[in-house]
């Protein structure tokens with residue numbers, strides 16, 4: 001399996017559909033030692049004069065430890081088919097603290113930049129961490145975010161500069 005460089009302008013489907021409907025595998029670490037989890041919350045666009053992506057991670061996620069320990073992270077978007085939904089059934093429901101999600105799913109970690117992505121991906125974003133911040137509930141000016149969190153800790157968001165967009169060129 002191999003990947004070729006592409007651009008955010010050529011993303012297919014578009015970024016909204018990729019995050020909300022296709023879902024991504026957020027990963028950090030190396031091909032030898034990494035963790036990954038399903039995400040559907042994400043934003044893509046220009047920030048600070050750079051092409052950036054923002055992902056939202058609950059403080060309890062094991063993947064957060066890998067995000068915090070590494071300068072880069074990746075988002076791998078697998079084709080949205082039934083087999084990959086099964087993969088997300090593991091990566092989006094089980095924690096790497098408890099199970100080996102790579103072994104359970106058959107995902108194949110491959111180096112991507114200084115980080116790790118998955119050979120099964122159709123599209124990979126390789127991102128360099130620019131900022132990490134927790135939402136401050138004092139800034140919630142509408143009930144929607146208050147209702148989402150209740151008494152729980154809000155998400156930590158990671159802004160990453162998109163350094164590479166990779167698309168799969170072989171099966």
Ligand SMILES: Cc1cc2nc3c(=O)[nH]c(=O)nc-3n(C[C@H](O)[C@H](O)[C@H](O)COP(=O)(O)O)c2cc1C
Pocket residue numbers: 023035036037038039040041042056057058060061062063064088090091092093094095096097
């Ligand atoms: C469709 C879907 C979308 C998800 N999106 C997010 C997300 O954006 N942020 C987040 O923190 N957790 C999200 N999750 C939950 C994590 O994927 C899940 O808790 C995972 O088991 C965490 O694994 P970890 O502890 O190994 O990091 C989502 C789960 C699913 C099924």
